[in-house]
Amino acid sequence: MGGVAHLLTGFVVLVTVITAVPSPSALLWLIRTLALSVAPILAVLAALGAAGEFTFGAGGYAIVAGVLSALSGAYFLLVTARQWRQARALGVRPSLWAVVAQVGSFLRTDRPGITGPHVDHVVARDGTRLPVGIWSPDPIGPGRRPAVVLVHGGGWVGGNWRQLRGYATWLAEHGYVTVCLSYRLAPPARWDVAPADVLDGLRWVDERAEALRVDPHRVALLGSSAGGQLALLAGSLPERATPLAAMVAIYPPTDLPLLYRTLRGTRVSPVGSDVPALTTYLGSTPEQSASSWRWSSPSTHLDTAPPAVYLATGAKDQWTPLAAIEPYAARLRADPANLVVPLVDADHCFDLVWGSVPAQTLRATMLAFLDREVRGDT
Incomplete structure (x- = not known):
């Protein structure tokens, strides 16, 4: 389980860095676009990664990885909250389930x-x-x-x-x-x-x-x-x-x-x-x-x-x-x-x-x- 947590944490942290920094290429722009669009999903994945690191990891690496995953989760949670708050201010009731169910x-x-x-x-x-x-x-x-x-x-x-x-x-x-x-x-x-x-x-x-x-x-x-x-x-x-x-x-x-x-x-x-x-x-x-x-x-x-x-x-x-x-x-x-x-x-x-x-x-x-x-x- 620790290996799965490491992979999940590495993925989420990498996507967070790509998302937070202006993209120098079309490929990284596309990753950024998709990441901002599925921020609620990435927030959940980051939380799972952090939980896995703290539960199954050992040593200083696991602590650092867990903290980084938690910070990534906080970033995507903030993105979700900002998007949600704007929607509500405009009279829209968005569905978080639709982020998954209506991808295509x-x-x-x-x-x-x-x-x-x-x-x-x-x-x-x-x-x-x-x-x-x-x-x-x-x-x-x-x-x-x-x-x-x-x-x-x-x-x-x-x-x-x-x-x-x-x-x-x-x-x-x-x-x-x-x-x-x-x-x-x-x-x-x-x-x-x-x-x-x-x-x-x-x-x-x-x-x-x-x-x-x-x-x-x-x-x-x-x-x-x-x-x-x-x-x-x-x-x-x-x-x-x-x-x-x-x-x-x-x-x-x-x-x-x-x-x-x-x-x-x-x-x-x-x-x-x-x-x-x-x-x-x-x-x-x-x-x-x-x-x-x-x-x-x-x-x-x-x-x-x-x-x-x-x-x-x-x-x-x-x-x-x-x-x-x-x-x-x-x-x-x-x-x-x-x-x-x-x-x-x-x-x-x-x-x-x-x-x-x-x-x-x-x-x-x-x-x-x-x-x-x-x-x-x-």
């Missing part, structure tokens, strides 16, 4: 009471065919439904319409028709093409509103990460010709030059290097093409945004740091119709663990926002 639901497609995906294609303005996935409540019932159009992430260079199927099926379960869009990925540079693809997707939904049983005046646009940038940008462009009741963005880049400068100063980039996702998507650095970087930033177009915007991000996000989002968020806070939720002790992609306390907080506050601003609940 980010990719879930088999929720009850829905139908889909039905796969169709948007024909972009230049004739390119882009696949879309559609989910609907089942039975859809009489009348028209509110809809959410979803834009996936992937650093503008990866991902596809299936990536947000967890959100699409969950929203369909709550009464929304959901449409997951595709857009063209870099390379080559897609800073002008990808937003146009999103606009064409919105036009496609509007033109097929009757067939989809969608109310064209109750449509929201949702994007995650790079898709959040595209959603906020396309939804705010003056050339958007379709109605849009609200936008939802999850850890989105909002000011691309500011994000570029911020990431060049952090260890995860690493320090002083270019930011490949940004420079590949835009085909330049901010110094080489300031106008395209400025145009591609949702912060440039906030004055023409829809009447309600929801923005959630991790307060410890290393890929879209809060410091690079805060100027945009501050402007959103000036209008009470908008909602900004910086989730404590959460990193980029925290919702990969669907049942994490931050992910539960995100979904509950986002659904309340959509029900108020899109569905029309009072």
Whole structure:
């Protein structure tokens, strides 16, 4: 038993160090993201490790290991408490059991009471065919439904319409028709093409509103990460010709030059290097093409945004740091119709663990926002 306790203690202490220190690589960032998302589980494992060391260990090593394991447990217990306290302050009742039971639901497609995906294609303005996935409540019932159009992430260079199927099926379960869009990925540079693809997707939904049983005046646009940038940008462009009741963005880049400068100063980039996702998507650095970087930033177009915007991000996000989002968020806070939720002790992609306390907080506050601003609940 002492050997098992040593292994458990070593694992938990190593994860604690990785979690507490800014990550110098993508792999360590992923470990940090997952660790913060399953903090309650790690707190329990640390407590078991400490108990094992003090019960079955012998000598000074066991005492030191036990103390380190106990400190790791205290760290993750504090993370859990902070996440829980924020959820309760926002009116959310999170479930700690869901952290374990809903680990894989980010990719879930088999929720009850829905139908889909039905796969169709948007024909972009230049004739390119882009696949879309559609989910609907089942039975859809009489009348028209509110809809959410979803834009996936992937650093503008990866991902596809299936990536947000967890959100699409969950929203369909709550009464929304959901449409997951595709857009063209870099390379080559897609800073002008990808937003146009999103606009064409919105036009496609509007033109097929009757067939989809969608109310064209109750449509929201949702994007995650790079898709959040595209959603906020396309939804705010003056050339958007379709109605849009609200936008939802999850850890989105909002000011691309500011994000570029911020990431060049952090260890995860690493320090002083270019930011490949940004420079590949835009085909330049901010110094080489300031106008395209400025145009591609949702912060440039906030004055023409829809009447309600929801923005959630991790307060410890290393890929879209809060410091690079805060100027945009501050402007959103000036209008009470908008909602900004910086989730404590959460990193980029925290919702990969669907049942994490931050992910539960995100979904509950986002659904309340959509029900108020899109569905029309009072």
